[in-house]
Amino acid sequence: MVFPDRGASAPYAQVKQHLKDQLSRGLWPPGTLMPSEAQLVAQFGVSRMTVNRGLRELQAEGLVDRVQGVGTFAAQPWRATSTLTIRDLHSEIVERGHRHNAKVYLAREEPAPATLAQRLGLAAGTAVFHTLIVHFENDVALQCEDRYVNPACAPGYLQVDFTQTTPTQYLLEVAPHWEAQYSIEASAATAREARLLAIERHEPCLVVVRRTVSRGVPITIARLVHPGSRYNLQGELRP
């Protein structure tokens, strides 16, 4: 039995992989002019659209720079940005085969302090929803989630049972597409957070602050505090 095409990937992928190999061998140091589309067409015996697709994907990956009217240049590889997956804690825990549960310490409506109101695009003093939830993996506290929600975006927020679903999951249903900005820093937990997470007062914590926007409207701001000894983020950079 013959397997047609087994092991042989699509032509555009071959062109792309060939250039990638040469780049990683240092054949074209950063900034060097690489072969033109026409040259690659001749070299590989494929159409220009095929070569173009390979080059376009290399450009999307940050491996080459292309300038109309000039040519294609090897890029500085470290400009490639790395991808970091910040996943829903619930799915992360479940995927490890562990048990996730949550304790809700607060779920109420409050007038928004000035700074917060501004970041949510609301007038100071406007009522916002505020929840404080601790998430456990196999009964070990992993995250303290202090969250404010724009009521206009999720009117039913306070009626949700957050021992059964997470705010993230619920908000995704209400406002399916979104953008987020986040910052990651190390700091000590507040006294209350330390108590809720059952850690010592000065244990270093990984703090992620995330602001979520959907179609220009701020939806929610969350401060996610993780004990440094129990949680880390992993990622990779792969040109």
Add this chain to the structure above:
Amino acid sequence: MVFPDRGASAPYAQVKQHLKDQLSRGLWPPGTLMPSEAQLVAQFGVSRMTVNRGLRELQAEGLVDRVQGVGTFAAQPWRATSTLTIRDLHSEIVERGHRHNAKVYLAREEPAPATLAQRLGLAAGTAVFHTLIVHFENDVALQCEDRYVNPACAPGYLQVDFTQTTPTQYLLEVAPHWEAQYSIEASAATAREARLLAIERHEPCLVVVRRTVSRGVPITIARLVHPGSRYNLQGELRP
């Protein structure tokens, strides 16, 4: 004066943007079947390759799932991974218009401890290069860089003047293309790190551990310790 095409982007980009808008309006909830390429060809009056490119890019962005023989489906937007730029500290400081300088506390050859040797793909006890450098922004300590280097990849490493260039910059010249794995966590500095960074013994620090590999060969492992009060990472997620 007429500006031809001003404001009107390429047809494939229009198709893509149109679908993106509809998705963000919630027209197709996650998992829903979206229009086929043939339908979009009819709707937009463009060729199939044009529609295909728009859809392919949406797929690359994680906004749709495409299954051959079945169709195109709206994806779960939160599966999109966010990009986090971890930049060279030197360029970051210079770009802020500030002054960067470095103090080299250690630069020598050492026998590698077992764990480290394993992570560098070397036999235990093999000689490796070890540097300990503190980086300052306007004379404030921002990062303590504890780095081990595989001598085979950068034989001249110890001869470099690291007050003039950074290990990252130098290693990039020696081994231009690479992959990296990293983890980010919060922990206390060691006693020595606290002293070098001029911080209190228990100040929370953001610790990035990065292992760099080029063409399958480990090049270097670095532990980058940042005082939590002086440094954070920022990123965004943008479906």
Add this chain to the structure above:
DNA sequence: CAGTGGTCTAGACCACTGA
């Protein structure tokens, strides 16, 4: 079987660059 997406072709027109 009809419908889907994956890919390629051989040509085309264009904007842009630098000599």
Add this chain to the structure above:
DNA sequence: CAGTGGTCTAGACCACTGA
């Protein structure tokens, strides 16, 4: 001006899916 990349077209063949 010749050379470059950016994009589109109208067709093609294919693998795959589910009825």
